[in-house]
Amino acid sequence: MRKLQGASHRALFYSHDTLGLGHLRRTLLLAQGLHERLDNLNTLVLTGSAMAHGFRIEPSIDYVKLPSVQKVGDESYASRTLDTPFAHVLEMRQELILTTARTYRPDMLFVDNVPLGMKGEMVGTLRDIRANNPNCRIILTLRDVIDAPDRVIPLWRKLGVFDALEHYYDAICVYGHRQVYDVAEEYNFPRNIREKTHYCGHLPRLVDPRARAEVRRGLGLDDGDNLVVATVGGGSDGAKLIEAFLKALPLLSRHNTRGIVLLGPDMEAGQRASFRDFSQNSDVRLMDFTPEPLRLFSAADAIVSMGGYNTVSEILALEKRAVVVPRVEPRVEQLLRCQRLQRMNLLRMVHPEQLTPERLAGELDESLSQHHPSATHGLCLVVSTNCCASSVSRNARV
Numbered sequence: 001m002r003k004l005q006g007a008s009h010r011a012l013f014y015s016h017d018t019l020g021l022g023h024l025r026r027t028l029l030l031a032q033g034l035h036e037r038l039d040n041l042n043t044l045v046l047t048g049s050a051m052a053h054g055f056r057i058e059p060s061i062d063y064v065k066l067p068s069v070q071k072v073g074d075e076s077y078a079s080r081t082l083d084t085p086f087a088h089v090l091e092m093r094q095e096l097i098l099t100t101a102r103t104y105r106p107d108m109l110f111v112d113n114v115p116l117g118m119k120g121e122m123v124g125t126l127r128d129i130r131a132n133n134p135n136c137r138i139i140l141t142l143r144d145v146i147d148a149p150d151r152v153i154p155l156w157r158k159l160g161v162f163d164a165l166e167h168y169y170d171a172i173c174v175y176g177h178r179q180v181y182d183v184a185e186e187y188n189f190p191r192n193i194r195e196k197t198h199y200c201g202h203l204p205r206l207v208d209p210r211a212r213a214e215v216r217r218g219l220g221l222d223d224g225d226n227l228v229v230a231t232v233g234g235g236s237d238g239a240k241l242i243e244a245f246l247k248a249l250p251l252l253s254r255h256n257t258r259g260i261v262l263l264g265p266d267m268e269a270g271q272r273a274s275f276r277d278f279s280q281n282s283d284v285r286l287m288d289f290t291p292e293p294l295r296l297f298s299a300a301d302a303i304v305s306m307g308g309y310n311t312v313s314e315i316l317a318l319e320k321r322a323v324v325v326p327r328v329e330p331r332v333e334q335l336l337r338c339q340r341l342q343r344m345n346l347l348r349m350v351h352p353e354q355l356t357p358e359r360l361a362g363e364l365d366e367s368l369s370q371h372h373p374s375a376t377h378g379l380c381l382v383v384s385t386n387c388c389a390s391s392v393s394r395n396a397r398v
Helices: 022-037 084-105 124-131 149-159 159-169 212-217 239-250 269-279 293-299 309-318 331-341 357-368 389-392
Strands: 009-014 039-045 061-065 069-073 075-078 108-112 137-143 171-177 197-199 226-231 257-261 286-287 302-305 321-324
Touching: 009 022, 009 084, 022 061, 022 108, 022 309, 075 084, 075 239, 084 124, 084 309, 124 137, 124 159, 124 212, 137 239, 149 159, 159 331, 212 293, 226 239, 226 293, 239 257, 239 269, 239 286, 239 357, 257 293, 269 286, 293 309, 302 309, 309 321
Parallel strands: 009 039, 009 108, 039 061, 108 137, 137 171, 171 197, 226 257, 226 302, 257 286, 302 321
Antiparallel strands: 069 075
């Protein structure tokens, strides 16, 4: 792809990272896509992820680590590691963000999914950039689904989010498709905000076409063997799904099925140990974390997962059979996403209240016996990785 050449550019990305790995993975993917579009690009990422060091980050990308916090309830957070009141951690994060933006003076600022930042921590920086760095282009990147409209709309009105979208942001890029979930319509965006809202498609990562054969060969799988990969993202709330999956595998009618489980770096140590004990005599391999789960997904005949944006996007990109058990608390974002995609025959969904090993085994059996999703639906859901980067860089004020 031809790069846009010219003077050096500075891009700043903000990723609050309070639960799971999805925000940082999405941010790094977009940063990489922007590097493919622009020459002489310097990129700095603000992240609160405790796993930032575990990702393969391009040499041209650096990051500033914010003190980690974790979500403990709906709109409720606490320090992840420091024995410090959350208010003090929030103050530290705000000052780090503002100082970084003032010193770095970005040409482009990308804010991931939370227009005001976690608990409003970006407001001071947004205001400062508009006053003192007015040529900086500020872009909000949104998931395909945020939460139930009857929760999002009144909350955004109360917090002043719609005013921020109007006065601070130059563009809003939605990682999704209007025909699946029309963000502007569902959340009742005012006309002037709709005019700067762009639908960029899902953002999958590319995988080496040789990965499937290489992984399966490394696992000793024959052509007739089935491989099912189970993943729960960060893993902090995935124990019930993993337990159901481990008990479901022996119930499958296809006895030549192997399993790989990604426990996630945030799973509680006791739960992790119990799963290792449980699986010692089974044909299942457990892994704590891999920065490249896409290689495993490409080798799978089916995937069992929660309904997070990144995992679902990768399932769609790889056209994989999938049984998805969405998170339904504290937000119903995953449930809404999976309901829409299930209606389009692109995945099979099990509500967590209906999750049992028997139900999961039945869904897996049905899934493995069917064609791939692309064979049952003609809609291509996934577009180029750098679509969002392209849509904002064409008109960037740099």
